[in-house]
Amino acid sequence: xxxxxxxxxxxxxxxxxxxxxxxxxxxxxxxxxxxxxxxxxxxxxxxxxxxxxxxxxxxxxxxxxxxxxxxxxxxxxxxxxxxxxxxxxxxxxxxxxxxxxxxxxxxxxxxxxxxxxxxxxxxxxxxxxxxxxxxxxxxxxxxxxxxxxxxxxxxxxxxxxxxxxxxxxxxxxxxxxxxxxxxxxxxxxxxxxxxxxxxxxxxxxxxxxxxxxxxxxxxxxxxxxxxxxxxxxxxxxxxxxxxxxxxxxxxxxxxxxxxxx
Numbered sequence: 001x002x003x004x005x006x007x008x009x010x011x012x013x014x015x016x017x018x019x020x021x022x023x024x025x026x027x028x029x030x031x032x033x034x035x036x037x038x039x040x041x042x043x044x045x046x047x048x049x050x051x052x053x054x055x056x057x058x059x060x061x062x063x064x065x066x067x068x069x070x071x072x073x074x075x076x077x078x079x080x081x082x083x084x085x086x087x088x089x090x091x092x093x094x095x096x097x098x099x100x101x102x103x104x105x106x107x108x109x110x111x112x113x114x115x116x117x118x119x120x121x122x123x124x125x126x127x128x129x130x131x132x133x134x135x136x137x138x139x140x141x142x143x144x145x146x147x148x149x150x151x152x153x154x155x156x157x158x159x160x161x162x163x164x165x166x167x168x169x170x171x172x173x174x175x176x177x178x179x180x181x182x183x184x185x186x187x188x189x190x191x192x193x194x195x196x197x198x199x200x201x202x203x204x205x206x207x208x209x210x211x212x213x214x215x216x217x218x219x220x221x222x223x224x225x226x227x228x229x230x231x232x233x234x235x236x237x238x239x240x241x242x243x244x245x246x247x248x249x250x251x252x253x254x255x256x257x258x259x260x261x
Contacts, residue, residue, distance in 0.1 A: 097253045112129055226249070
């Protein structure tokens with residue numbers, strides 16, 4: 001992909017910000033996995049851009065904790081479609097670059113909204129999956145836990161092999177509290193501090209996703225946004241690259257390695 005002069009200059013400026021020994025904080029959203037063939041949620045080609053579903057409800061309502069408690073089969077209908085959409089897909093070069101970058105910095109933490117598990121599969125070790133992983137299921141009745149690789153091979157909604165109750169996906173549905181363990185890990189990362197923030201492929205719709213960039217802006221910390229769309233944090237970013245995540249990260253990583261050899 002040919003880069004414009006402005007993109008070339010911005011990439012060089014971002015590389016100049018980075019030094020071994022720094023602490024990097026990366027926020028990733030659906031745009032991070034778009035190049036793996038998964039649709040985004042909002043923005044260009046987003047799942048949530050078409051208004052209401054054929055059920056007469058918004059996708060946020062269907063994928064809410066309230067709807068799940070009332071009619072888990074209805075919520076599972078759409079979760080199952082998302083699960084099937086993930087089949088045959090895997091992490092892309094952008095995920096790999098973030099995993100490779102870990103060894104060159106004091107810390108590189110990835111806070112991801114994505115429920116596809118691609119960051120972990122690509123080799124990143126310090127990942128906070130704040131919304132969980134769709135492939136992990138649990139029984140709220142007896143505590144059974146299991147993983148599902150292919151949703152096309154199970155009956156939706158899946159039932160517990162032990163007690164027969166409907167299994168729940170280990171993800172945060174709309175309107176639900178974030179998992180305590182993930183929030184505690186995030187708090188520890190915040191207390192440790194960071195030197196550069198990256199916001200990649202997310203509309204930053206939720207305050208806890210936008211907050212790292214807001215925090216950086218308040219404290220004069222560089223914040224790099226990689227996104228094809230204008231977002232809730234664009235005005236706060238010190239550097240912006242309107243490029244696919246894998247393209248931008250590959251160029252940043254290559255030039256950083258060339259500079260530090």
